[in-house]
Amino acid sequence: xxxxxxxxxxxxxxxxxxxxxxxxxxxxxxxxxxxxxxxxxxxxxxxxxxxxxxxxxxxxxxxxxxxxxxxxxxxxxxxxxxxxxxxxxxxxxxxxxxxxxxxxxxxxxxxxxxxxxxxxxxxxxxxxxxxxxxxxxxxxxxxxxxxxxxxxxxxxxxxxxxxxxxxxxxxxxxxxxxxxxxxxxxxxxxxxxxxxxxxxxxxxxxxxxxxxxxxxxxxxxxxxxxxxxxxxxxxxxxxxxxxxxxxxxxxxxxxxxxxxxxxxxxxxxxxxxxxxxxxxxxxxxxxxxxxxxxxxx
Ligand SMILES: [Zn+2]
Numbered sequence: 399x400x401x402x403x404x405x406x407x408x409x410x411x412x413x414x415x416x417x418x419x420x421x422x423x424x425x426x427x428x429x430x431x432x433x434x435x436x437x438x439x440x441x442x443x444x445x446x447x448x449x450x451x452x453x454x455x456x457x458x459x460x461x462x463x464x465x466x467x468x469x470x471x472x473x474x475x476x477x478x479x480x481x482x483x484x485x486x487x488x489x490x491x492x493x494x495x496x497x498x499x500x501x502x503x504x505x506x507x508x509x510x511x512x513x514x515x516x517x518x519x520x521x522x523x524x525x526x527x528x529x530x531x532x533x534x535x536x537x538x539x540x541x542x543x544x545x546x547x548x549x550x551x552x553x554x555x556x557x558x559x560x561x562x563x564x565x566x567x568x569x570x571x572x573x574x575x576x577x578x579x580x581x582x583x584x585x586x587x588x589x590x591x592x593x594x595x596x597x598x599x600x601x602x603x604x605x606x607x608x609x610x611x612x613x614x615x616x617x618x619x620x621x622x623x624x625x626x627x628x629x630x631x632x633x634x635x636x637x638x639x640x641x642x643x644x645x646x647x648x649x650x651x652x653x654x655x656x657x658x659x660x661x662x663x664x665x666x667x668x669x670x671x672x673x674x675x676x677x678x679x680x681x682x683x684x685x686x687x688x689x690x691x692x693x694x695x
Contacts, residue, residue, distance in 0.1 A: 401587070401695050405486045405494035406439045406580055409669045410459050410501065410548055411668070412446025413565040419501030420576035420608070427581065438486060438494055442548065443478060450566050452668055459499070483551050486691035496523065497552035498583070500576055504667040505621040506630035509575055511535045512557035513603075519554035519682065521690035525597045526586050527556070531579065534633060536662055536679065537603045540630035544672075552662045554694075562630075565667060590688075591695055601686040604633070604660050611673040613643050613651055621645055624665050625673060632664050643675070 406424075408417035421439050435538040436438040441447055443458045448462060461479040466611025471477055486494045503513075513520045513532050524535050536559075536678040538544070558579055563569045589595045613622040622645035628636075635658045636642070653659070663669055665674075 401435060401438045401495045403492070403494040404438055404496045404498060404583060405639075407442045407482075407497060407548060408439070409444065409447040410442030410445045410499055411452045412448070413450055413452050414500075414502040415447070415450075415566055416502050416560070416563060416569060417576055418447060419568060420500070420573045420580070423573070424563045424577055424580055434495055435587060437580075437584070438492060440482065440486065442482070442499070442563075443475065444483070445474060452565075458507060459501075459548050460544060460546045462548050462551040467647060474567055475619060478549070479546075481679040482548075487551060488553055497549045497555035499548045499555065499557045499579065501557055501559045502563050502565075502572060502582070503559055503663060504564060505665060506562045507559060507630055507632045507662060509533055509558070509560045509579070510662075512538060512559050514538050514550050518678055518690050520556060521598075521601065521686070522590075522694045523554060523556055523587075524603075524631075526590055526595065527653055528601065529565065529595065529597055529673070530582060535601070535603045536606065537682075538606045541606060541608075572605065573592050590691060593688075595688075597688050597691070599686055599687060601680060602683050604662065605682050607659065607678050607680055609669075609674040609677040610673075612650070612675045613645070621655045621694045622649070622651060626659075628664065628676075630664065632662050633660055 406421055408421045418441060425439060446453050456473055456475045458475040458478055461475040486489050493638050494680040511527055513524050527533055528535060537595040541667045549557060559570050559627050560575050563572045615621040622643040625644045627641050636653050637658050638656060640653050641650045659676050664676040
């Protein structure tokens with residue numbers, strides 16, 4: 399691809415306000431001199447952002463099954479997804495070749511990269527950011543219940559996910575982390591292009607395996623909460639017999655699987671409606687070399 403423009407999307411979820419603030423600051427610093435790579439910025443879901451809610455009709459970050467999308471849908475987010483692709487998609491009016499979608503989580507995940515599927519361009523960009531910042535990579539794939547992610551509508555794209563922070567709550571430390579990452583993107587890509595970066599041979603990724611719901615009673619109500627020993631322990635391995643949930647009487651539900659798993663999005667507030675108490679991953683090392691980036695530019 400001929401890389402010319404990077405699209406930075408914030409406010410894809412309207413109640414994740416720190417990325418929007420960070421992008422506004424970032425725009426003030428942008429210089430337009432000598433730009434071989436240009437940034438474009440947009441608020442993903444402006445109406446939801448204005449109202450301080452995650453979405454209006456449906457989750458925008460599950461609405462990018464663009465080929466299947468009805469062109470005159472009554473669902474605000476479907477129309478918005480179509481608009482964003484029409485405007486900034488590779489064949490759009492202002493074509494962008496990379497999309498970076500900025501999100502926050504209420505889970506204690508720190509800063510991480512989320513990628514969807516195994517596209518070589520995504521691996522390249524993820525490796526570049528991991529090389530620079532040492533960030534963990536969560537590879538989301540093969541989850542039929544969750545599809546239509548924004549970045550999948552571009553030939554290359556990643557989510558930067560930072561937490562923990564409450565929804566609709568400004569945290570300058572979180573804002574600063576976003577600023578550092580998006581400000582460095584262009585430089586890092588240029589360094590890679592000029593062969594100034596040697597990427598590591600093995601890329602460790604946390605591959606999505608599934609999600610675990612809260613224990614529920616026969617009426618479907620949550621009957622036990624995340625175990626105190628599991629709270630805020632994202633990325634920490636869970637082995638057979640380790641505690642997962644505890645009910646009000648102090649009864650513990652343990653993990654009974656044979657394989658060690660690594661949890662993410664533990665207790666994420668926005669995932670309660672998706673019946674997810676946490677998702678879990680396994681570690682995989684991807685063979686890697688700079689060659690994987692050959693078709694990046
Ligand atoms: Zn989000």
